[in-house]
Amino acid sequence: MLRLWASLLLVCAAQASPFYSDFMQHLTRPLPLHRTLFAPIPFAPLAPLEPLHAKPSQRVASVWAAPPPAPLAAQQPRPQALANAPLLPLYSNSYGSDSISDTEFVPLEQQGRHDAAAAAVAATTQGVEQKPFTVDAITTDVNSPNPAVFFQQSFPFFGNEFFNSFGGFGFGNSQEPWWKGPNVCTEKEESDGATTETDGDEAVDSFGQERDGAGNVVRSPLFGQFHFSVNSCAEKPNKHVCTKIVNQNGKKKMVTMTRQCCYGYGRPRNADFTVPCEKIEIKDIAATAADMGAQQFIESAKSAGELGNMLSNSQGKKLTLFVPNDAAFQEYRSQHQQENNVDDSKGEGSQMSSIFKLHSVQGEVELEDVPNEKLLQSELTGQKIRINTYQLPPALGLEPYRYAANCVPIVQHDKLSEQALVHTLNGVLKPLTKNVMDLIRERADMSIMRTVLEKTNISALLEGDKPVTIFVPTDAAFDKLEPHLRRALKEGRGCASNILKNHILDLTFCSLATLPGAKTTTYNLLGEPLLLNRTKQVANQTEPSAIYINNAAKILDADIMGTNGVLHVIDTILPTDSALPMTTLLSQKNITIFKRLLEASGLDYQFDDMDNVTVFAPTDKALQHSEWARKLAEEPESLKDNKDLAEFLNYHVIKPMIKTCDLSESLLPTVAGSNVRLNLYSTHALFSDVMNRATVNCARLVHFDDESCGSVLHQLDRPLTAPKNNLLQSLEANPNYSKFLELVRKANLTHLLANESDSFTLLVPKNDVFEEFSESTETKPAQSQAELEAQVKTHIVNDVVCCAGIIPTNWPFVRSIESISGQHLRITRDRRPKIENAGVTKCDLIATNGILHEINDIIVPRSPPAQQHRPRPHIYQPPRGDFDVFF
Numbered sequence: 012m013l014r015l016w017a018s019l020l021l022v023c024a025a026q027a028s029p030f031y032s033d034f035m036q037h038l039t040r041p042l043p044l045h046r047t048l049f050a051p052i053p054f055a056p057l058a059p060l061e062p063l064h065a066k067p068s069q070r071v072a073s074v075w076a077a078p079p080p081a082p083l084a085a086q087q088p089r090p091q092a093l094a095n096a097p098l099l100p101l102y103s104n105s106y107g108s109d110s111i112s113d114t115e116f117v118p119l120e121q122q123g124r125h126d127a128a129a130a131a132v133a134a135t136t137q138g139v140e141q142k143p144f145t146v147d148a149i150t151t152d153v154n155s156p157n158p159a160v161f162f163q164q165s166f167p168f169f170g171n172e173f174f175n176s177f178g179g180f181g182f183g184n185s186q187e188p189w190w191k192g193p194n195v196c197t198e199k200e201e202s203d204g205a206t207t208e209t210d211g212d213e214a215v216d217s218f219g220q221e222r223d224g225a226g227n228v229v230r231s232p233l234f235g236q237f238h239f240s241v242n243s244c245a246e247k248p249n250k251h252v253c254t255k256i257v258n259q260n261g262k263k264k265m266v267t268m269t270r271q272c273c274y275g276y277g278r279p280r281n282a283d284f285t286v287p288c289e290k291i292e293i294k295d296i297a298a299t300a301a302d303m304g305a306q307q308f309i310e311s312a313k314s315a316g317e318l319g320n321m322l323s324n325s326q327g328k329k330l331t332l333f334v335p336n337d338a339a340f341q342e343y344r345s346q347h348q349q350e351n352n353v354d355d356s357k358g359e360g361s362q363m364s365s366i367f368k369l370h371s372v373q374g375e376v377e378l379e380d381v382p383n384e385k386l387l388q389s390e391l392t393g394q395k396i397r398i399n400t401y402q403l404p405p406a407l408g409l410e411p412y413r414y415a416a417n418c419v420p421i422v423q424h425d426k427l428s429e430q431a432l433v434h435t436l437n438g439v440l441k442p443l444t445k446n447v448m449d450l451i452r453e454r455a456d457m458s459i460m461r462t463v464l465e466k467t468n469i470s471a472l473l474e475g476d477k478p479v480t481i482f483v484p485t486d487a488a489f490d491k492l493e494p495h496l497r498r499a500l501k502e503g504r505g506c507a508s509n510i511l512k513n514h515i516l517d518l519t520f521c522s523l524a525t526l527p528g529a530k531t532t533t534y535n536l537l538g539e540p541l542l543l544n545r546t547k548q549v550a551n552q553t554e555p556s557a558i559y560i561n562n563a564a565k566i567l568d569a570d571i572m573g574t575n576g577v578l579h580v581i582d583t584i585l586p587t588d589s590a591l592p593m594t595t596l597l598s599q600k601n602i603t604i605f606k607r608l609l610e611a612s613g614l615d616y617q618f619d620d621m622d623n624v625t626v627f628a629p630t631d632k633a634l635q636h637s638e639w640a641r642k643l644a645e646e647p648e649s650l651k652d653n654k655d656l657a658e659f660l661n662y663h664v665i666k667p668m669i670k671t672c673d674l675s676e677s678l679l680p681t682v683a684g685s686n687v688r689l690n691l692y693s694t695h696a697l698f699s700d701v702m703n704r705a706t707v708n709c710a711r712l713v714h715f716d717d718e719s720c721g722s723v724l725h726q727l728d729r730p731l732t733a734p735k736n737n738l739l740q741s742l743e744a745n746p747n748y749s750k751f752l753e754l755v756r757k758a759n760l761t762h763l764l765a766n767e768s769d770s771f772t773l774l775v776p777k778n779d780v781f782e783e784f785s786e787s788t789e790t791k792p793a794q795s796q797a798e799l800e801a802q803v804k805t806h807i808v809n810d811v812v813c814c815a816g817i818i819p820t821n822w823p824f825v826r827s828i829e830s831i832s833g834q835h836l837r838i839t840r841d842r843r844p845k846i847e848n849a850g851v852t853k854c855d856l857i858a859t860n861g862i863l864h865e866i867n868d869i870i871v872p873r874s875p876p877a878q879q880h881r882p883r884p885h886i887y888q889p890p891r892g893d894f895d896v897f898f
Contacts, residue, residue, distance in 0.1 A: 189278060190251040190270040192287035198269040203262070247379050249278055249288075277427075280410075291427070296332075299428035305334040305435045307341060308370070317367035321390055322430055330431040331376040331387075333396065333416050335439045343439040365391050369440050372396065375432045378414050378424045384478050384519060394442055397478075397572075401524045416440060418521035418570040418577050447481060447573040448473035456485045457580075459501065466503030469511050479576035480516040482560060484584045485567070492584060495594045495619055499720070500584075504620070506720030509590030512536035519576050522569040527556050539587060561585060589718050592619035593626060596719040602726065604634040605663075607643055611650040612657055618664075622721035624682070627663045627707050629730040630714075637730055658683050662733050668723050671715045674705050685733040688770075688857075692816030697824060707731065709813035709855035709862060734857045738773050739764035741858050750781040751806075758800040763807070763831075764860075771861035772808040772828075774846060776869050784869050804832035805872045811862055814854035817844040834872050846870070 272288035312318035564583035661683035853865035
């Protein structure tokens with residue numbers, strides 16, 4: 012048994028076995044930690060659909076969403092390799108309180124990749140392209156009677172012999188998959204090619220061979236020959252494709268093996284992976300269409316003679332027909348007759364000739380092989396059909412894929428008839444002659460949006476060839492905007508382009524991609540998510556259920572198709588914080604008093620036009636008792652063009668834009684001209700080096716990093732006032748500090764407090780503190796000059812220590828600050844901040860060169876403890892040798 016396990020591990024390490032990439036991606040890329048801990052065991056069957064006897068309640072499913080894509084500029088072209096890479100809805104099985112599931116559209120290029128060899132296989136395989144979407148969904152029938160089948164699907168590289176060796180543990184004989192059964196036709200394709208890279212005159216390949224510039228082998232590897240292979244398999248209901256890349260001594264050979272049901276044979280769409288290919292009945296095109304509920308279109312084409320012409324023009328090749336069902340075609344004919352006032356029996360044939368040609372495509376086009384955003388050339392000259400694919404996980408109990416042709420839902424697909432392959436539509440395709448921007452230009456209710464798109468030059472994006480989706484607000488939607496935002500958007504100023512990009516996707520997003528009762532997430536050109544929610548239909552409802560975006564805008568008219576994408580009409584503009592003017596952002600964050608002061612002073616538009624700035628805005632609570640708030644309420648007319656108010660407001664704005672992650676202790680100039688002081692503190696008793704509190708002129712940042720157009724907003728717990736005096740002048744201006752000022756002068760330290768090039772924290776006792784202290788020290792001798800200087804220096808700290816930076820501390824987590832006399836002063840907080848033996852009675856009096864705290868006691872410098880010398884008995888020590896001296 013030990014030798015068996017050793018052989019098994021060696022085989023798994025030496026050669027990769029066939030791997031089912033469509034359904035086992037969770038084994039090829041790491042999962043997020045929280046998903047790994049709580050997700051079900053990642054076992055997945057090979058078949059994309061569950062057995063017919065599995066009920067929804069019996070399914071086990073889990074979905075892991077890929078990360079959001081990086082923001083994409085409007086003018087930046089997507090790589091050619093990803094040009095057709097679409098977005099995919101991922102439907103989570105976790106439901107919230109509203110019983111609505113979350114769905115996420117994630118481009119394939121943003122999802123986890125297979126290994127490089129498997130990617131190369133998928134890129135070069137012809138006719139068997141894998142689906143452009145991938146869902147990390149795990150489904151299985153929990154009532155499966157044979158555990159061996161389940162494990163063999165999840166771990167195909169173990170092989171049948173491995174499971175058969177565990178018969179004693181309840182593993183029965185494994186069942187053969189359908190592609191190994193009868194009525195399966197196999198196609199094999201081989202391609203050879205050397206893949207050596209030369210650099211100069213000589214190169215060494217990855218397997219140890221040395222080659223010259225001409226590719227000739229100069230020396231073979233000393234350690235023998237190498238053989239390496241990588242297998243990749245993809246399965247569809249009626250097709251199984253395996254590609255093997257073999258690299259032997261630097262030469263690559265690719266073998267593609269395609270197994271599918273032979274012509275005239277097929278498998279049920281919801282069949283188990285063991286159900287073999289069985290004989291199917293192939294009928295005439297008319298009988299096939301009748302069975303699919305699309306008889307009227309075929310009969311109308313026959314009567315007009317177009318069906319015969321289309322079949323005769325196929326030059327012996329099969330034809331693909333996109334046939335509207337009877338209800339959709341009958342509705343179209345009624346509208347057509349009303350619009351053109353044509354008699355059905357006389358003029359319909361000639362006028363509808365182009366419609367019949369538009370619904371036919373040369374060749375057999377199986378939708379399972381068509382990549383997303385594929386354009387199919389129809390029989391109508393100059394007209395193409397855009398195919399979009401949206402994949403659903405089996406956990407929803409729905410078809411695994413949803414298809415759309417020009418955003419018209421495809422109801423049934425890939426039905427083979429004697430003359431053509433048939434897909435039925437839930438609508439009628441119409442000729443497309445205008446791009447998305449032209450559609451906007453011709454709408455009278457979109458004049459404002461057209462003007463803004465042209466001013467910002469985003470119209471060029473909507474006129475290009477790459478697929479786009481745009482949610483276009485009507486002119487009435489602009490009237491709902493806040494005035495400052497409406498002005499910026501109409502004029503195309505500031506970040507108006509960001510608001511427009513918030514409405515644009517770089518893919519074709521049809522309304523078919525949304526499900527009733529489910530939330531679908533897609534990402535716009537800014538890389539920001541848009542959440543779409545289609546409401547559930549009620550009983551007897553005939554109209555389509557409404558679709559809402561971000562729970563704010565309603566889609567009024569969906570799926571207006573252009574040659575390069577689709578347009579949806581919405582009733583509300585979708586704002587984004589990265590494009591809001593500052594005044595609009597202030598309103599959203601409830602900074603109303605500061606905003607009203609801006610409007611009263613006439614500076615609101617000036618603030619909106621600022622770029623690359625940081626705004627420190629006091630909260631309403633901080634401003635409500637200020638003098639400016641009183642004037643705003645009592646005499647607002649006095650604030651118009653008020654210079655003092657303008658200076659006050661501009662003192663709250665600095666350049667450049669700084670987020671909290673980039674803050675550092677520094678002096679920064681404001682728009683008003685004066686500086687503000689930024690300080691960082693730690694509130695962690697243990698991790699004192701982790702700075703998690705920021706102040707501006709000792710005012711705390713209570714909310715931060717709200718981005719607007721070209722600026723960032725931080726909220727403060729008090730307004731900022733520009734200081735006029737330095738520390739010495741502040742002492743001279745307050746008569747309550749005269750006694751401390753007298754000591755400063757006697758100690759000859761006035762020059763220190765007047766120094767503008769340094770920053771200090773000054774601890775000042777009031778005069779009454781000195782009076783109490785002098786009464787208690789009347790009998791003590793007078794201080795010397797050195798003692799006086801040390802006394803004053805103990806009250807000066809060469810740093811800015813705001814009260815916001817003083818937190819409660821206890822032993823052993825004691826914090827201290829060092830005065831310029833060398834004394835370490837313990838700081839803590841009880842009812843109030845406390846520095847050594849003195850409590851702070853008034854905090855943070857701002858000066859140009861520091862701050863001033865008023866304290867209720869004199870801090871007395873501590874003398875170093877005197878060393879007591881005790882007589883020690885004489886101890887005899889023998890003389891040390893060289894060895895002792897050395898050590």
